[in-house]
Amino acid sequence: MIAYIFDGSFEGLLTAVFDSYERKDKAVDVVWDKYYQPTMLDEPHTVVSDAAKAKRVWTALGKKMDKRWEIMFYKAYLSEDPQTFKDLCNFARYIFDNPPGAEANFGNPYVMAVSKMDKSVNREKHRMKAFIRFQKTADGMYYCPVEPDFNVLPLISKFFKDRYADQQWIIYDIKRKYGLYYNLKTVEEITCEFVANIDTTKVVLPVSLQDEKEELASMLWKDYFNSTNIPARKNMKLHIQHVPRRYWKYLNEKEGKN
Amino acid sequence: MKKIFNMSERIREKLNILADAAKYDVSCSSSGSKRKNENGGIGDASNGICHTYTEDGRCVSLLKILLTNHCIYDCAFCVSRKSNDVKRAAFTVDEVVELTMSFYRRNYIEGLFLSSGIFKNADFTMERLVRIVKRLRLEERFNGYIHLKTIPGASPELLTEAGLYADRMSINLEMPTEAGLKLLAPDKSHDDVKKPLGFIQDTITRFKDEKKTGLIKSMPKFVPAGQSTQMVIGATPETDMEIMYSADQYYKDYSLKRVYYSGYIPISHDTRMPVIGSQPPLLRENRLYQTDWLMRFYGFGVQELLNPKNPHLDVDIDPKLSWALRNLHQFPIDINTADYKMILRVPGIGVGSANKIVQARKFGRLYSYQLQKIGIAYNRAKYFIRCADSPYSLTEPDAPQLKGMILAESNSKYLKTAQNQLSLF
Numbered sequence: 269m270i271a272y273i274f275d276g277s278f279e280g281l282l283t284a285v286f287d288s289y290e291r292k293d294k295a296v297d298v299v300w301d302k303y304y305q306p307t308m309l310d311e312p313h314t315v316v317s318d319a320a321k322a323k324r325v326w327t328a329l330g331k332k333m334d335k336r337w338e339i340m341f342y343k344a345y346l347s348e349d350p351q352t353f354k355d356l357c358n359f360a361r362y363i364f365d366n367p368p369g370a371e372a373n374f375g376n377p378y379v380m381a382v383s384k385m386d387k388s389v390n391r392e393k394h395r396m397k398a399f400i401r402f403q404k405t406a407d408g409m410y411y412c413p414v415e416p417d418f419n420v421l422p423l424i425s426k427f428f429k430d431r432y433a434d435q436q437w438i439i440y441d442i443k444r445k446y447g448l449y450y451n452l453k454t455v456e457e458i459t460c461e462f463v464a465n466i467d468t469t470k471v472v473l474p475v476s477l478q479d480e481k482e483e484l485a486s487m488l489w490k491d492y493f494n495s496t497n498i499p500a501r502k503n504m505k506l507h508i509q510h511v512p513r514r515y516w517k518y519l520n521e522k523e524g525k526n
Numbered sequence: 527m528k529k530i531f532n533m534s535e536r537i538r539e540k541l542n543i544l545a546d547a548a549k550y551d552v553s554c555s556s557s558g559s560k561r562k563n564e565n566g567g568i569g570d571a572s573n574g575i576c577h578t579y580t581e582d583g584r585c586v587s588l589l590k591i592l593l594t595n596h597c598i599y600d601c602a603f604c605v606s607r608k609s610n611d612v613k614r615a616a617f618t619v620d621e622v623v624e625l626t627m628s629f630y631r632r633n634y635i636e637g638l639f640l641s642s643g644i645f646k647n648a649d650f651t652m653e654r655l656v657r658i659v660k661r662l663r664l665e666e667r668f669n670g671y672i673h674l675k676t677i678p679g680a681s682p683e684l685l686t687e688a689g690l691y692a693d694r695m696s697i698n699l700e701m702p703t704e705a706g707l708k709l710l711a712p713d714k715s716h717d718d719v720k721k722p723l724g725f726i727q728d729t730i731t732r733f734k735d736e737k738k739t740g741l742i743k744s745m746p747k748f749v750p751a752g753q754s755t756q757m758v759i760g761a762t763p764e765t766d767m768e769i770m771y772s773a774d775q776y777y778k779d780y781s782l783k784r785v786y787y788s789g790y791i792p793i794s795h796d797t798r799m800p801v802i803g804s805q806p807p808l809l810r811e812n813r814l815y816q817t818d819w820l821m822r823f824y825g826f827g828v829q830e831l832l833n834p835k836n837p838h839l840d841v842d843i844d845p846k847l848s849w850a851l852r853n854l855h856q857f858p859i860d861i862n863t864a865d866y867k868m869i870l871r872v873p874g875i876g877v878g879s880a881n882k883i884v885q886a887r888k889f890g891r892l893y894s895y896q897l898q899k900i901g902i903a904y905n906r907a908k909y910f911i912r913c914a915d916s917p918y919s920l921t922e923p924d925a926p927q928l929k930g931m932i933l934a935e936s937n938s939k940y941l942k943t944a945q946n947q948l949s950l951f
Contacts, residue, residue, distance in 0.1 A: 372886070372888070373889040374882040374885055374896075374899075374900050375886040375887075375889055375892055375893075375896040375899075375900075376886075376889070383882075384901075394575070397572075397575050398575045398576060398577050398578070399577070400633045401632060401633060401634065402632040403632070404631070404632070410632065427572075430562070430563055430570055431563060431569055431570050432568060432633075433563050433567070433568065434566065434567060434568050434667075435631060481628070484534050485629070485632060486632075487534075488541055488625065491538055491541055491545075492629075493578065493580065493586065495541065495542045495549070496545050496546075496549045496580055497549075497580035497582055498549055498580070498582050498791060499581075499582070500806055501583075501789075501791070501806060501808065502581055502582050503581070503583040504583075505583075506579070506582075507581050510583065511578060511579050519578060521578055
C-alpha cells in the first residue's frame with residue numbers, strides 16, 4: 269500500500285487514478301494533503317493535479333459506466349470526506365479493471381461506499397432546497413446564508429435558477445466562504461467580497477438592510493408554523509429527526525428555540 | 527374604546543384562525559406534477575419538498591389554509607361545524623394571493639393548499655376558490671404547486687375550470703364507510719364524493735387521450751398530479767379491514783394518487799365519538815399507512831393483508847411481518863435465486879435493497895455480510911432468507927416463536943405506548 273498525497277481537488281483525485289496505472293501501483297491509499305501525517309516507514313507519492321490526465325480518466329470512466337454513475341461519482345466527491353476520496357479512487361480502479369457494467373455490483377465494497385455517500389450528499393442537497401429561507405433586502409434582492417454539511421451549492425444552482433427566474437437571489441456558504449448570485453440571467457459564483465456589506469456570521473439581516481415587508485412576512489410564517497401544529501399529536505423525536513438541531517439557527521420558524 | 531386592529535394584526539389573526547382550521551386535512555404531498563417555469567414567471571412543481579416539520583412531526587410543504595371557516599354544514603367530526611363556538615374569519619382573494627407569493631418567493635413553501643368551509647352554496651364557494659387560482663396562474667405567473675379542494679355539489683363547469691389551474695384536486699370521504707358518515711354527518715353521503723371524483727377522473731383521462739392523438743399541439747394540463755382523498759380513523763367503529771377495502775376500492779375506481787388516513791383528534795363533546803382529551807390513534811394510523819404502502823409499492827393485494835379471518839392489523843408488529851408469519855410455508859427464500867417479487871415480501875427488505883440484491887447477485891452468490899452492507903434490516907430478515915453462508919438448520923421455529931425472537935431484538939417505540947382503539951361493541 270502506497271500513500272498518494274493529493275490537493276483535495278476533483279482534478280487531483282482523477283490524476284491520482286491516472287498515476288496509479290502509470291506507476292503500476294496495485295494498492296493505493298489516497299490521502300488529502302491537509303490530513304497527511306508523515307511516518308518513518310512511508311514513502312508517499314505526491315500527486316500533481318494535471319488537467320489533461322484528469323480529463324482522460326474522466327472520459328474513460330464515462331465510457332465504461334452508466335451515465336447516472338458519473339453524477340454519483342461527482343456527488344460523492346462533493347462530500348469532501350477523506351475516506352470517500354479513498355473509496356472513489358478504488359472504485360474507479362475497480363471499474364477500469366472489470367468488464368462494463370461492474371458498477372451494478374452492490375456486493376462490492378467500493379460500489380456500495382460510493383452509492384451510500386451519493387445518498388448522503390443527495391439528502392444534504394435536498395435539505396438545502398428545503399431549508400433555504402430567503403430574506404428580502406431593501407434593494408429587492410433575496411438573500412440566504414447557509415452552512416451545509418457537504419459542498420452542495422453546485423448541485424442546487426440550477427434548481428433555484430429555474431424556480432426563482434424573476435427575482436435576484438444570493439445563497440452564501442459561510443463555511444466554504446463562497447456563494448451563488450443570480451442576476452436574472454445567469455448564476456455566478458461569488459466570493460466573500462461580494463457580500464462585504466453583510467455580516468455573514470449573523471443569520472438575520474439588520475433592519476436597515478431589510479425590505480419594509482420582510483419582518484411581517486417572517487412573522488406570518490412563524491405564526492403559520494405554530495398554527496398548523498397539532499399539540500395532541502406532539503412528537504418531538506420525529507420533529508428533530510426531520511429537522512436536525514444544527515439547522516435550526518437558519519430557520520426563522522425555529523428562531524428562539526435554540 | 528374599541529380596539530382598532532392595524533392591517534398586519536388583522537392578517538395575522540386571520541392566518542391563525544384559518545390555518546388552524548385547515549390543519550386536520552393531512553394531505554401534504556407536493557409531488558407528481560411536472561409544471562415548469564416556462565413563462566418567465568416564478569416557480570415550478572418539483573418532486574416534492576418538505577420545507578419544515580411541525581413539532582408533531584408532520585411535514586409542511588404547502589401553505590394550507592381555508593378561504594373561510596364559515597360553514598353551512600354541521601358535521602360532528604369537523605372543527606368548523608356550524609354549531610361549534612369558534613372564531614370565524616374569511617380571507618379576501620387579494621390576501622390569499624399575497625400570502626402565497628410572499629411565502630413562495632422566500633422559499634418557505636412549495637405552493638398553496640386551498641380549502642374552504644361552504645358559505646352560501648357549493649358553486650358560490652367553488653367560484654371563489656377558482657378565482658384565486660386563476661389570479662395566481664394568470665396574473666402572478668405562478669407555476670408552483672396548487673392543491674385545490676373540490677367542493678361537493680359544485681357545477682361541472684367550475685370543476686373543469688379549476689382543473690385547468692390546479693395540480694391536484696381532492697375531496698374527502700371523511701368516514702371510511704357510508705354508515706359511519708351517516709352517523710356523524712346525516713346531510714352528507716359518499717355519492718356526493720363519488721360524483722365529482724368520477725367527473726374529474728374522466729376529464730383527466732379525456733385530456734390525456736386527446737394529447738395522445740397529437741391533433742392539438744399544446745394540450746393544457748388538467749389536474750396533472752391527480753386526485754386524493756382522506757378518511758378519518760377512529761371516530762367511527764369501522765374495522766381496519768373495512769377501512770382498507772374502502773381505500774382499495776377508491777384507488778381502483780378513481781385511479782387516486784393517495785388515500786390519507788387521519789387519526790381522529792377529539793374536538794367535540796359529542797357522545798357518538800371519543801371524548802376530548804383521549805389520545806389520537808396514532809399507532810393505528812401508522813399501521814394503515816404501512817398497509818397502504820404494501821399495496822402500492824410491494825405488490826400485496828389487500829385481501830392478503832386483511833381478510834375476515836384477520837380483520838385487524840396487529841398492534842405489536844407491522845403488517846408485512848404479520849403477513850410473513852401467517853405464511854411461513856413460503857419461507858425461507860434463497861436470496862440468490864428467488865424472484866424479485868418474493869424478495870420484496872421479506873420483512874426487513876425494502877424496494878431499494880431488493881433492487882440492489884437482484885443486480886448484485888449477477889456478479890456472484892451473495893453472503894450475509896454483503897446483504898448487511900446493502901442495507902437490509904438483517905436481524906429481521908435473517909429468519910426468512912438463505913444466502914451463500916447461511917448455516918443449515920434442521921428445525922425451523924414456528925410463528926409464535928419467531929415473533930417472540932424478533933420482538934425481543936427490536937426496540938419498537940410502540941411497545942411502550944398505551945394503545946387505544948375503539949372497541950367494536
